[in-house]
């Protein structure tokens with residue numbers, strides 16, 4: 001991978017306000033830097049050439065996990081994967097999130113990469129993007145609270161405006177049955193779906209990565225389960241929108257097959273009948 005050779009302004013912000021001030025002064029040219037696990041590789045490849053970097057990685061007030069009321073968990077943008085994996089509140093109140101964090105990338109990615117950076121990056125392979133959509137998460141910015149379904153506008157595209165940054169995210173807290181399955185042959189098998197299932201209220205939520213952000217929730221499978229279908233029957237319903245997601249590396253037919261297999265297994269595991 002190449003070197004970053006273009007000149008740029010670098011500001012290491014000490015507070016949220018300072019970061020926002022700089023972003024507002026340089027609305028079209030500044031990029032936020034959190035863990036750098038996605039942005040730095042893009043810069044090395046010359047795919048991102050920001051004129052200014054606002055490094056927020058040292059802003060302690062963005063690294064938090066709070067219980068909100070009885071049923072919500074609010075997590076700061078700078079909570080790193082390694083914290084989400086181990087944090088006792090996350091493990092108790094939303095164990096699915098901790099299981100997802102445990103399988104993100106490799107130890108370096110987990111110790112540097114952040115929840116807010118993952119959401120802002122909006123990678124169709126991003127596990128937290130999927131969780132935020134399937135659980136009706138709410139993304140908190142310095143300007144507003146945005147339902148995840150409106151925050152993500154497409155692959156690598158969000159509704160963040162100039163001068164706006166992710167401050168945190170709110171998830172429903174639930175320790176009901178759940179499972180998360182992904183193929184971990186490579187640290188980031190970016191073409192193949194990972195699958196999360198979570199019992200929430202009376203129903204099931206089913207989420208997948210690598211199917212496009214607007215389709216990260218498999219509603220057809222959820223609805224089949226609601227009518228009493230077994231997991232095998234539920235994953236057999238037509239949910240073929242997957243086919244329309246372009247991917248030159250991994251054929252759609254293989255991705256669809258894996259989505260079906262992994263979803264069935266995840267449901268079996270969560271329902272107690274699985275492997």
Ligand SMILES: Cc1cc2nc3c(=O)[nH]c(=O)nc-3n(C[C@H](O)[C@H](O)[C@H](O)COP(=O)(O)OP(=O)(O)OC[C@H]3O[C@@H](n4cnc5c(N)ncnc54)[C@H](O)[C@@H]3O)c2cc1C
Nearest residue numbers: 032034035036037038039105113114117118120127166188
């Ligand atoms: C080898 C490897 C394996 C990986 N495996 C996985 C995996 O299995 N699952 C997974 O989900 N992810 C995976 N990732 C991605 C990883 O989770 C990154 O940490 C994440 O995508 C970006 O987080 P970051 O904090 O590093 O953000 P950065 O790289 O710092 O930023 C990413 C983008 O978000 C913007 N940004 C960052 N923070 C904010 C903010 N607070 N507000 C607004 N914009 C912001 C930046 O400007 C940039 O455009 C992997 C990455 C690598 C390199």
